[in-house]
Structures are given as structure tokens and as C-alpha cells.
Amino acid sequence: MVSSISEEKTCYCPKSSDDSSDIHIPADLLHDILSRLPTKSLMRFRCVCKSWYSLITHDLEFHKRHLGNFNSNNNGPRWIGYQIGESCDYSTTKFWLYDESFDSDKIQAYHIHREETVPVEFYFSKIVGSCNGIVCLYLPVDEETLGILPEEWGFGKFLICLWNPSIRKYRRIEFPWKAANYYGFKDNSMMGFGLSIKSSVYKLVIICKDEHGEDHVYVYSLWTSSWTEIKAKPCAWKCHINSDPGTYFNGFCHWIRLHRKQGEWDYTMICFNLEDVNFSYIDLPPKSQYSPPYDCFKTMIFEDMLCVWESIGVGKKFAVYIWGMKEYGNRSSWSNFLRVHIKENYWFEHRYFRLFGIDAGGRLLFKTSEDYSPLRACDSHSGEIQKFQSCETVDIWDMAPYQESLLLL
Numbered sequence: 244m245v246s247s248i249s250e251e252k253t254c255y256c257p258k259s260s261d262d263s264s265d266i267h268i269p270a271d272l273l274h275d276i277l278s279r280l281p282t283k284s285l286m287r288f289r290c291v292c293k294s295w296y297s298l299i300t301h302d303l304e305f306h307k308r309h310l311g312n313f314n315s316n317n318n319g320p321r322w323i324g325y326q327i328g329e330s331c332d333y334s335t336t337k338f339w340l341y342d343e344s345f346d347s348d349k350i351q352a353y354h355i356h357r358e359e360t361v362p363v364e365f366y367f368s369k370i371v372g373s374c375n376g377i378v379c380l381y382l383p384v385d386e387e388t389l390g391i392l393p394e395e396w397g398f399g400k401f402l403i404c405l406w407n408p409s410i411r412k413y414r415r416i417e418f419p420w421k422a423a424n425y426y427g428f429k430d431n432s433m434m435g436f437g438l439s440i441k442s443s444v445y446k447l448v449i450i451c452k453d454e455h456g457e458d459h460v461y462v463y464s465l466w467t468s469s470w471t472e473i474k475a476k477p478c479a480w481k482c483h484i485n486s487d488p489g490t491y492f493n494g495f496c497h498w499i500r501l502h503r504k505q506g507e508w509d510y511t512m513i514c515f516n517l518e519d520v521n522f523s524y525i526d527l528p529p530k531s532q533y534s535p536p537y538d539c540f541k542t543m544i545f546e547d548m549l550c551v552w553e554s555i556g557v558g559k560k561f562a563v564y565i566w567g568m569k570e571y572g573n574r575s576s577w578s579n580f581l582r583v584h585i586k587e588n589y590w591f592e593h594r595y596f597r598l599f600g601i602d603a604g605g606r607l608l609f610k611t612s613e614d615y616s617p618l619r620a621c622d623s624h625s626g627e628i629q630k631f632q633s634c635e636t637v638d639i640w641d642m643a644p645y646q647e648s649l650l651l652l
Contacts, residue, residue, distance in 0.1 A: 274298065278309040282409040282647045285309070299649065306649045310375055314646045322599070322608070323378055323408065323645040324618070325368055340408060340645065345618070345631045370641045371403075371447070372436035372491050376648025379436035379447060380404045403447065405436075405465065407651040414651060416447070419461045419470040431482065435489050435496025439517035442466075445650075446517045448496055450477060462520055475521045477513055479503035490542035492549045493571055494518055497542050499527070499551065510540065512551075527551060528566045528577040540566075544644075545601050554596040561585045563598060563607060563621075583607060586626040599642040610639050618642070 406413040431452040502511040570576035
């Protein structure tokens with residue numbers, strides 16, 4: 244027993260200026276302490292010694308430990324938002340990191356540090372997904388953006404970026420093919436990003452139709468840094484106005500699309516398994532009788548549960564219905580657990596209402612137009628609208644939940 248204690252793994256800590264003795268503490272205890280610190284501090288601490296540098300930079304198990312400990316112990320949910328400055332001034336385009344208070348004193352601004360061949364800013368970017376600190380973005384190159392990008396990008400090319408704002412690192416990914424144009428791609432594609440749970444590999448999936456209407460499915464692995472076109476194809480599907488951008492949950496990417504079954508078109512949830520790279524389908528809960536024919540459910544995550552929501556407009560009354568799947572994959576477990584009737588004096592264009600999520604206090608975070616709109620919150624109990632002083636001078640384009648992590652180091 245004595246020998247096992249003497250052989251316990253320890254880690255060296257540099258001595259303090261007023262102490263001539265070295266400090267040695269158990270390695271596991273030191274790792275546990277470090278795993279509870281913000282990424283900004285850990286990035287500085289890599290300079291302390293070689294062992295700390297190796298641990299923080301290269302140890303994947305420590306990265307997982309930090310992801311769990313830091314985000315669960317003393318930090319509420321965060322949000323990463325892509326915003327345009329005043330009067331749609333694209334020169335002030337930034338990404339912003341918010342905590343739950345959306346207090347202007349706590350907002351952090353981020354830019355993607357570019358290389359010579361990377362566009363100055365990610366104009367018109369979309370957030371494909373955010374998973375464990377990695378934010379997946381894509382930039383379309385169309386007639387609006389072509390003039391501000393280098394000529395070698397060419398019309399119809401796309402930029403994908405996997406980015407970790409906490410450590411200011413990103414990885415640029417080339418699209419596996421040249422799309423005909425942005426609008427054709429947007430109207431005939433599905434994109435998702437997340438973690439294949441068993442293999443612990445982060446993957447990006449793109450499902451798109453070519454000019455002949457044939458489906459192609461491409462999967463990018465962060466582990467191999469390569470694309471693979473797979474044989475599995477979804478059943479007949481098509482987009483509609485303001486289609487669901489998709490949500491990652493439990494190792495699957497999910498999209499709601501029109502789906503042909505037994506000769507009839509109806510909405511369904513298309514699911515892609517990132518581990519087994521195949522498709523499955525989940526039936527949706529019944530739609531409200533007030534939903535217009537062009538509207539549909541959209542996906543989101545709340546309280547570790549896959550959810551769908553729909554915006555409903557009847558006259559000047561506006562409401563949001565949210566359904567949660569208590570048992571993943573079981574259609575009978577859908578439950579309409581939240582109905583929010585929004586109190587506001589102006590008309591909502593509910594087709595363009597975009598719900599980003601629900602914060603820890605039960606507020607719905609949303610915008611109210613297709614393109615640019617300030618961020619708003621709605622109390623889920625009273626229906627009262629809340630404005631954020633910190634967000635009034637900027638128009639939000641997209642937003643997603645975010646966790647700090649060391650991934651991509």
C-alpha cells in the first residue's frame with residue numbers, strides 16, 4: 244500500500260518567487276483544477292511549462308474533461324450571434340458571444356483571423372450548427388458577395404469554416420463540388436454538423452440535389468480532414484418557403500422537409516445518423532388547425548430534448564407552440580409542453596419569425612424578419628416582449644447556443 248502511494252503520478256508546478264521549494268501535486272488533482280478554468284486562462288497557462296503546454300494543447304481527454312467541468316459548474320448557457328452593424332454596414336460585421344443576461348458589459352466581440360486567401364469578413368454567413376464549442380459556418384458566393392471576394396473564388400463556390408471563438412482557431416473547408424448558384428443550392432439542400440458519438444468524430448453532412456434533381460450526400464470528417472460521398476440517399480423530399488435550417492441532437496442531424504410517402508407529400512423529420520451514415524424518419528406531432536399551408540414545424544433543442552416549434556398567426560394574434568419528444572424516436576412521446584401567446588402591438592410576419600432557442604429563464608429568443616432584425620425575448624408565461632439595450636443598434640442574422648471548449652487546438 245505504501246509503495247502504491249509513493250508511485251502515484253504527480254505533476255510539477257513552478258515554485259513561487261518567495262519559496263525555494265518545488266511544488267508537486269497529484270496530476271489528476273491538477274488536471275481537475277485546470278479543467279474548471281476559462282479557455283482564455285488556459286491559453287495563457289500553456290506558457291507555464293512544457294507539461295502544461297502538452298496537456299492543454301494536445302490531450303484530447305483533458306479537452307473532454309474541460310468541456311464538461313467548465314460549462315457545467317459555474318457558467319450558464321451562452322449564445323454566439325452573427326450580426327450586422329448599424330444601417331447594414333458590412334464593415335462592422337462581427338460575431339458576438341453573449342451570456343444569458345445579454346448585458347452589454349459582458350458581450351465579447353470576435354473576428355475570424357483571416358489568411359490572405361480568406362475573405363475579409365464572413366458576409367451573409369449562416370450558422371450550420373454549434374457543437375461542443377465548434378461553430379460551423381458557411382458562406383455563399385453569389386451576385387451579392389462576388390464583388391467583395393477574390394476573383395479566384397468564382398461564382399457558385401462556397402466557403403465552410405469550423406471555428407472555435409474561445410481559442411480563436413478555425414479550419415477552412417472546401418466544398419466537395421461546385422454548385423450552380425447560391426439560391427439553387429439553398430432551395431435544394433440540407434446541412435448539418437455534430438458529433439458521431441461512438442467514434443467521437445466531428446462530422447459535417449451536406450445533402451443536395453444536382454441539376455437533374457438527383458440527391459448527393461457528402462460527409463466531411465474532422466478526424467481525416469476529407470470528404471466522402473456516401474451511397475445512402477434520403478427518400479423523395481423537397482424544400483419549401485423558409486425551410487427548417489436543421490438541428491443536431493443525440494448523434495443525429497435533423498431537418499423538417501416535405502416528404503413523399505405512398506404518393507402523398509407531407510411534412511416529416513429527416514434524420515441522418517452521423518455514426519452509421521444512414522437516414523431514418525420521425526413522424527411529427529399534429530399541426531395546429533390555424534397553421535397556414537406554407538408554414539411548418541422547425542427543430543430546436545430544449546432541456547436536453549429534441550423539440551419542434553411552429554409560429555401561428557391568426558389576425559393580429561400571434562403564438563408559438565412548442566412540442567418536445569420525451570423519448571427520442573418515439574412518435575407517441577410528443578408532448579405540447581409550451582404555448583406562448585405573444586403580446587405586442589405590431590403585426591408579426593410569422594412566416595419569417597425565427598426562434599433561436601429558449602434560455603435558462605424560460606424566455607424565447609427570436610427575431611421577426613427574414614433578414615435583419617434586432618434580437619428580442621418573450622416571457623413564456625406572460626407573453627411580454629423584452630428588448631435588449633445591448634442589441635438595439637445591431638441587426639441579428641443568425642444565432643446558436645455555444646459552449647467554451649479547447650477543441651481545434
